[in-house]
Amino acid sequence: MATVTMRDVAEYAGVSMATVSRVVNNDPNVAPKLRVRVLEAVQALGYHPNRAARRLRGSPGDVLGLLISDMQNPFFISVLAGVEEMAYANQMSVLVCNTGEDSARQQMYLNVMLAERVAGLIFVPTPSTTARSLTRVLEAGVPLILLDRRIEGLETDMLTVDNVRGAYAAVKHLIDLGYTRIAMIAGSAVLSTGSERQQGYRDALNAAGLGVDETLLKVGNSQRESGYRLARELMLSPQPPQAIFVANNLMTMGALQAIHELKLRIPEDVALVGFDDMPWSGELCPPLTAVSQPTYELGREAVHLLLRRLAEPDAPFRTVTLQTRLIVRESCGALLRRE
């Protein structure tokens, strides 16, 4: 019950606390004999260094903060798994907080992260986040890695996916299959991910000389329900699209549900391509053609960026962009055409 402290170990081993500290921290300047004695004492007493005390003395922290915007979204879950994996490989732990896309909650958690004195912060900002609202973090000198979403005017390390190219590839694929009336269910343009994917859609249509029919471009809020509602709206309109490109995983699931409920066939009545692949995309009805993001790799890379920043605090800021990959299954109609 009574916690074992460094003092207990020192007494037990008959050395000073300084020596115990050195042994515990692998300082080479300790005589082998003393080292052994201390390690035995640690073992015998079941001593575990108190990290709170260590951090108080300004030691390099071993807790990394991860602030994500939607813990229910499989995309972020996979990112989290990558972060956790890479942190573990570097003997760090992860303090995870979920803002739920709520900026008050985000502010509260940013304060928690500062109060916990995390070694660094990997951060997926909610839509309304401004560079100004992060000054506190930057002033505190906590390394900040921005993940997935950009923030206007914020100077920091940054990691994203090439959303424009990913969306472009998906829409071009549909065009190549012969579809001409291609709708998009987009995410809010307030988010960089939303506007970039929309840009890819526009670029692909324009490059093919099809032009953009603004009535086919619907903007949702990235939640499942809005994918459901907008897909319904599109398919019930006088001139429904031949194909729909949906800008994220949750909206894609909603769109699927809506199309099923309307008893329409995919891809015969309407083709579907989603942004974000999911582990179960192949078991959906029909198997989903999707733009796969390197989610796990995003998490790993974010920690990597953080470690580099910790190692070289004054290095110039980096922006790393990872590429996506189009995975063709059945919902786009590619297999149909082939027959």
Added chain:
Amino acid sequence: MATVTMRDVAEYAGVSMATVSRVVNNDPNVAPKLRVRVLEAVQALGYHPNRAARRLRGSPGDVLGLLISDMQNPFFISVLAGVEEMAYANQMSVLVCNTGEDSARQQMYLNVMLAERVAGLIFVPTPSTTARSLTRVLEAGVPLILLDRRIEGLETDMLTVDNVRGAYAAVKHLIDLGYTRIAMIAGSAVLSTGSERQQGYRDALNAAGLGVDETLLKVGNSQRESGYRLARELMLSPQPPQAIFVANNLMTMGALQAIHELKLRIPEDVALVGFDDMPWSGELCPPLTAVSQPTYELGREAVHLLLRRLAEPDAPFRTVTLQTRLIVRESCGALLRRE
């Protein structure tokens, strides 16, 4: 850059550090005027209390440890979301670590949790965990809430789902639909969840007078791949089953894939019921009949148990069991029969 400390605030406000501490901690014994002055100073300086220092002084911690066994499994993700939500509602943060069903990693993270002096620990143990391996945690006096899986001989607060009844209901449903050759793809019986769900399967068959055909009972390792392999094995056997009950979500996804690849129809060629509902179960091919676990509620309840334990350290240990719910969709063939 230079961190603002309590001393800075005290000087700025012209009071002692003790007074600042009282204001920050909402001690009522502070004159209103001083309180205002301190709060202004906090605001002006952008002061954030250092939690590491606070914890060092033995203050009730505000970080809660969550150690789960598989961060890739949607079940635990949803639990995590529930924990996070409830923790937030009680001004606590969550330190999440993922053992990945690896006991060395689990041991390492248990040490991390102790070293971080978490206020309490919510814990999903890996299969081989013994009560003995947790003595260190118990001796450290950290409240421990065991989640989902039991550990033989461990005295602590415990939260599970009624696995026996859940599995029983699923199998009985299949029996009621007229199936007589009902297979099960079970999880390892080393886990309480695995053995309990298998128990429910046996009980239901015996209660119906069907008896258990041991050749129809396959044991996997809860991963997707084993669901795939065992479903294949079952369907390629000389006498394939009419229905399969799969004991967890990942194996269910694997079984679905195997059945699709064999070009068999669900439920016409083989009916399927899974343990664990998933947010996308309704969009699977066909929509999946599943035993729904109250995952989010499990997370919330775990934090609740922890808070009660923190409030009453000497109360007798509690075991809370939540009930499951069978969600009937199409994969079981219920709709087919109705026609």
Added chain:
DNA sequence: CTGAAAGCGCTTACAG
């Protein structure tokens, strides 16, 4: 190579 001592930022009896 080793130890005594100062100090990290905070809280909490103890006086007043």
Added chain:
DNA sequence: CTGAAAGCGCTTACAG
């Protein structure tokens, strides 16, 4: 209601 002071468990110059 307020402040001076001790101490939480650790690390790190500084002497030796």
